[in-house]
Amino acid sequence: MPVFGAVDFDAHEQVTFFHDKETGLKAIIAIHNTNRGPALGGCRIWPYPDEQQAITDVLRLSRGMTYKAAMANLPFGGGKAVVIADSHKDKSPALLRAFGKCVEKLDGCYITAEDVGTSVDDMVFIRETTSHVVGLPGGSGDPSPFTAIGVYDAICSAVLYRLKKSTLKGVTVAVQGLGHVGYHLCKLLAESGAQLIVTDIETELLERVVKEFKAESVSPEKIYGVEADVFAPCALGAIINDVTLPQFKCVIIAGSANNQLECHAHGEILAEKEILYAPDYVVNAGGLIDVYYEGPNYDLDVVRAHVRGIHDTLLDVFHKAEELKISTSEAADLIAEERFRSISHPEIAVSL
């Protein structure tokens, strides 16, 4: 099981495996790059079928955080943690405290937060054993509403660029995943007059969105091929792949899910098919921007203004791709790499 030799290793600075005998905790924390500041990234609790999948996930997610922080102009590097467990069955205060101890051992090089399988309330238990955690209740709180605002702005930006429309009235958006981000996104979309086609594997969440926002529901496997202007993936990663690509009828893809492209080549195929792809790590930075401002001087308007910047950052990406005749995913990578590769800015590192 290679780590240094893994396709997704991509010059990670540190990958640490943790085990706690008492709670059965198995965690991996990956730190991709700290040139811009300490590595910040959520803790995902997921029942990975095997360890290789957990390693692949943590490497891809932490790398994505480096690019995300750079594109959002934040003084953070990229990191991520995965805990191999089922959050519904295995998550307990003891497990979360044990995870906090692992974070503490990294001495501030990695700062944790919530992700799939963890909640704001879970951060309270983690805080008992480490100070290197953000997104606590009473702090900036749940970052998902800000992530949703960023996704909404990204959709507006892509619709303006691709469809030359300055409003979402009458635009059809297919939303995959109606959890923390997907629900808030549907609310914003419905309020602006967009038509919604939605799916989730959880029937309750699906019924709620159908009822509240007059959305049309489809089964999870049908969502890729629906007649929609925009596809907004807000569930899990790697959903742009050889199986889904031939199904897409949309002209824009913009959603919150991390690592939407199964591999780099799928970004090129989207460009060939003239589907405008809004790179995930640019689109979903709203939550990260929100936690950056956590603290006594937290100001909602300042956070909102920073998140709204995603709209114009994306326009820069689209224009760069057009100018250089490259895919939007490559254009975003180029801009991000310029921002984190050659510099080391210990002076902009924030203390949290």
Ligand code: NAD
């Ligand atoms: P969540 O767990 O609250 O919601 C995900 C939803 O997707 C769940 O309702 C789940 O039932 C559904 N789902 C899972 N598999 C599905 C499938 N095959 N088809 C349809 N639905 C499916 O997670 P979230 O916080 O809303 O985040 C969604 C995505 O956005 C994740 O990829 C996450 O990493 C990413 N993201 C979230 C944030 C944030 O602030 N929460 C920030 C950045 C990125």
